[in-house]
Amino acid sequence: xxxxxxxxxxxxxxxxxxxxxxxxxxxxxxxxxxxxxxxxxxxxxxxxxxxxxxxxxxxxxxxxxxxxxxxxxxxxxxxxxxxxxxxxxxxxxxxxxxxxxxxxxxxxxxxxxxxxxxxxxxxxxxxxxxxxxxxxxxxxxxxxxxxxxxxxxxxxxxxxxxxxxxxxxxxxxxxxxxx
Numbered sequence: 013x014x015x016x017x018x019x020x021x022x023x024x025x026x027x028x029x030x031x032x033x034x035x036x037x038x039x040x041x042x043x044x045x046x047x048x049x050x051x052x053x054x055x056x057x058x059x060x061x062x063x064x065x066x067x068x069x070x071x072x073x074x075x076x077x078x079x080x081x082x083x084x085x086x087x088x089x090x091x092x093x094x095x096x097x098x099x100x101x102x103x104x105x106x107x108x109x110x111x112x113x114x115x116x117x118x119x120x121x122x123x124x125x126x127x128x129x130x131x132x133x134x135x136x137x138x139x140x141x142x143x144x145x146x147x148x149x150x151x152x153x154x155x156x157x158x159x160x161x162x163x164x165x166x167x168x169x170x171x172x173x174x175x176x177x178x179x180x181x182x183x184x185x186x187x188x189x190x191x
Contacts (some may be wrong), residue, residue, distance in 0.1 A: 032044060035139070040064070045067060045070075046084075048062075049063070049065045050062070057078075057082075060078070061063035061113060061137065063075075081148060117153065119149075119152060122159075123146040123147065123149070123155065126142065126155065126157075126162060127139050129140045129159075129162060130162065130168075133165075134168030135168065138168035138171065138172060141172055142171070142172065145172075145175045145179045146158075146179070148180050149178070151177055156177055158175060161175075
């Protein structure tokens with residue numbers, strides 16, 4: 013039960029018990045006890061055995077003992093749910109970051125391999141220009157296409173032209189500005 017409802021139940025029971033304590037109210041007290049233990053409480057507290065309660069005072073004692081216990085259990089359950097949610101979110105975030113890092117590492121390796129092949133085939137100057145242009149390409153499929161174009165290119169200038177047409181346009185920040 014919710015803590016606010018627990019407190020209201022305890023207060024209502026405390027207010028009602030003295031009014032039903034008179035000997036003339038024994039029948040009403042017994043009827044109220046039966047209603048509490050067979051109807052009201054079992055619906056709100058499934059799994060709790062109320063059969064042992066015979067008197068309204070026993071209900072009061074049971075509520076005093078149990079409500080504190082239920083509130084602690086509820087708090088512990090909330091903490092457990094919070095931990096589980098934190099773990100789930102941490103795992104999701106970790107997997108996402110790991111995947112992103114793995115993909116970026118794979119792209120870097122593909123770029124590096126292309127630059128090495130360009131250097132062997134066309135020399136250092138073409139390789140340096142290629143490295144600059146390849147750094148802006150973030151699609152694995154495009155890098156694979158460029159690897160095939162490299163195999164078909166017979167001159168460094170033709171390769172650089174193919175690379176320039178495939179690479180995204182440079183932003184204004186990439187251009188040198190006159191002082």
